[in-house]
Amino acid sequence: MAINVKKDGNNATVSYSGRLDTTTSGDFQKALNQVISESIDSLTVDLRDTDFISSKGIRVLVAAKKEMGEKNVTIINANPAVTEIIRNLGLLRLFGMN
Amino acid sequence: MNKKEEINRQTEELFTENEWQSNRLLCIIMFGYALFLFIFMLSSYMGLISLTPGMMINACLIDAIIIMISSVYGFFFGNKGIHIKYLLMLVLIIGVNVTHFCLTVFSMFFLMGPIVISTKYYNRKFTLITAAANWVFLIAGCTANIILEKNFAAMRLFHRYQGIEIWGFPKDAIMYRLIPETVVMLILLIICLNISESGRRLVRRQAEIGYNALEMKNEIDTAVEIQESVIPEKKFITSGNEIQITAAMKPAREAAGDFYDYFMADENTLAIITADVSDKGLSAAMFMMSAINTLRFAIKTGKDIGQAFSEVNRVLAEDNPGCIFVTVWAGLIDIRTGVGKYANAGHTFPIIKHSDGEIEVLTNNPDTFIGVFDDFEINTHVFKLRKDDIIVLYTDGVTDSMNPAGETFGDRRLREVIKTTEGGTDELCDSIIRKTEEFSDNEHQFDDKTLLLARVNSDCKPDKYEWVYNVSDIDIEHVIDNTDLILNAVSCPDNVRRLIDTAIDEILGNITEYAYENGQGAIAVKIEAGHNYIEMSFRDKGLPFNPLKTAEPLFEDLLQIGGYGIYLVKTIADETNYIYENGENILTFIKVWRSQ
CATH class of the missing domain: 3.30.565.10 (Histidine kinase-like ATPase, C-terminal domain)
Structure with a gap:
């Protein structure tokens, strides 16, 4: 599991590689909270190297969105399996996916 | 040739056929008439009956002979042209008028003969001409009668003997013979013209009905041909006996609605399908073709069975004003594992006969049929075929087979047949067909019967x-x-x-x-x-x-x-x-x- 944070002004991109599940979601949440606390305007989550995401991982992302309030949290580069999970939970729109 | 021309052509053929038949009838009547005259004359000649003066006998005899010869000729050569009937009728008209002249007993009956017989030709022109000719000869005969009577006492004697004392003056002849006979002829003419006309119309209508029935039959034959051309062979078996398939299709007379299919969706996946369309005839067959082609294509391009069904529904529901619908059961099974998934859109529940003889029915919550609704949801389910299991797909024509008492074959009997029949897909398929036919006992079936039996002997151990x-x-x-x-x-x-x-x-x-x-x-x-x-x-x-x-x-x-x-x-x-x-x-x- 690896988490990478890139900042471009007040916009942050967090890349996650590995599995976003019961075991690993805790660390991911800590990382996201850290980034959000730095008062960013938008958050992009790059899941290109995320193998799969379970409900624990989803919850972390949803919590992040709640924290961000009106500001955008966008998920990009999700593979078909991840996309399907997010779609099944009706969250595509929330995370700016088509 | 368009429809109207075709019907006209067929009607003309019918009338031509009728013409020859009518000619024959005319000849038979003429022959009979001549025979009667002959006998009558002979009796008179031999003094058995005293009917008419000598020369009348001769006239009638000659008359009879002429009629007889004409009728024989007409009978054997009467189909040589449409003018023969005029010739024959002329002979008959002269004949009856001569008789009318010579014999007054029931001669009016014979006088009306030609007009009545002409009706058989369903030809108004012919009837009119016959009536006209008949009337002309009537007048001629009447005139001849008057003239002869004026000049030959024997004639007067003859008629007095007959009890008819009306020949003294032309006036009486006209009043008591000509006018009544003309009136009767006129009435008869009107009736016969009417019969001719309605008869002709009837024949035309008959031709139309026949033509429409032929069109419909052609349409159904075409639908069946289309169907037959796209379904695969009734038996299929792989060289290593991994796959064994037997199918049967027994269409009912009017319907062309069932369908079965099997094919390798890819190297390792067997697809088995049965379908039933709600309508009959050519448009239903085309609809079914469309459904099957879309389904095949979707499956062959790697789609999941549920996705394939959704695709078919989308294509069909887009343009289906007639609301024709299709029920389908389709399964995709990996022949290496015997595990697969199926979807059931309003179709019957297949039956699996396990190798230990146990019967399993693949029930599922009903999903709606394909082709009508835009919001279409289909569920997929897992099924497994172990070694020597046989799956039986069928359309409701099988379970709906009816016997003379009105009972249907039903699911229970079908399960019973499957359970008790030994053997592979061939034996089981034959057995089911035979049992349903025995059950329905020649009662007419309204629905197609389609069966698809498959056995997949997967070889790998998981x-x-x-x-x-x-x-x-x-x-x-x-x-x-x-x-x-x-x-x-x-x-x-x-x-x-x-x-x-x-x-x-x-x-x-x-x-x-x-x-x-x-x-x-x-x-x-x-x-x-x-x-x-x-x-x-x-x-x-x-x-x-x-x-x-x-x-x-x-x-x-x-x-x-x-x-x-x-x-x-x-x-x-x-x-x-x-x-x-x-x-x-x-x-x-x-x-x-x-x-x-």
Whole structure:
């Protein structure tokens, strides 16, 4: 599991590689909270190297969105399996996916 | 040739045929008439009856002979032209008028003969001409009568003998013979003209009906031809006996609505399909063709069975003003594992005969038929064919077969036949057909009967694994790693593997957190995997709990505890099952995919 944070002004991109599940979601949440606390305007989550995401991982992302309030949290580069999970939970729109 | 021309042509043919028949009839009547005259004259000649003066006898005899010869000629050569009838009728008219002249007894009857007979020709012109000629000869005969009587006393004597004393003056002849006879002839003419006309119309109508029936029959024949051209062979068997298929199609007279199909969707996947369309005739057959082609294409291009059905519905519902619908059952099965998935859109439930003789009916919650509704939802289900199992697909024409008492063959009898018949797909198929035919006992069937029987003898043994962990130190990542190895070994596609991994995480996360109150206890994980499926079971001895009964999450607050995990598991899995047995919670999860 690896988490990478890139900042471009007040916009942050967090890349996650590995599995976003019961075991690993805790660390991911800590990382996201850290980034959000730095008062960013938008958050992009790059899941290109995320193998799969379970409900624990989803919850972390949803919590992040709640924290961000009106500001955008966008998920990009999700593979078909991840996309399907997010779609099944009706969250595509929330995370700016088509 | 357009429809009207065709009907006209057929009508003309009918009338021509009628003409020859009428000629024949005319000749027979003439012959009979001549014979009667002959006998009459002979009797008179021999003095048996005293009817008429000598010269009358001769006249009548000559008359009879002429008629007889004409009738014989007409009978054998009467089909040589449409003018023959005029000739024959002329002979008859002269004949009856001569008789009328010579014999007054019931001669009016014979006088009307020609007009009545002409009706048979259904030809107004002919009837008119016949009547006219008849009347002309009537006048001629009457005139001749008057003249002869004026000049020959013998004539007067003859008529007095007949009891008719009216020939003294032309006036009486006109009053008491000509006028009544003319009136009768006129009335008869009107009636006969009417009969001719309505007869002709009837014949024309008949031709129209016949033509329409022929058109309809052609349409149905075309529909059947189209069908026959696209369905595969009735028997199929692979060289290594891995696949055995027997199909049968018994269309009812009017219908062309059933369909069966089987093909290799890819190297390892067999598709089996039966379908039934709601309408009859050519348009229904075309609709069915469209459905089948779309389904075949979708399956062959790698779609899941559920996706394929959705695709077919989309294509058909787009343009279906007649609301024709199709019921379909289609299954895709990997011939290496015998595991597959099916979808059922309003169709019958197939029956599996297991190798041990047990009968299993593939029931499912009904999904609606294809082709009508835009919001179409289809569920897919898992089915397994083990070695020597036979699956029987059929359309409702089989179970709806009716006997003379009005009973239907029904599901129960079908299961009975399947259970009691020995042998492979051929024997079973023949047996079902025979039993339904025996049952219906020649009663006319309104629906097509279609059967497709398949046997898949898969050869591979699935990989099986079992691990036991303690809830306190289980490493979920490790379980997922192991599963990934197994799935990669059977070439499971990446995205399917990821979904399975997600499901494992959800299930184990759940058990680990909630099963044991004191945080200690065993979890057993069993895995069976083949080329296109994985079956997993999770057993724990913790609190009795059926996770599948967890209410669906409300989707309003995604941070709520519980619900989402199991919801995801249900959407990912093709089938899930829970039982509590011997103090154990047992949760099973099956996923089937199309191997690439």
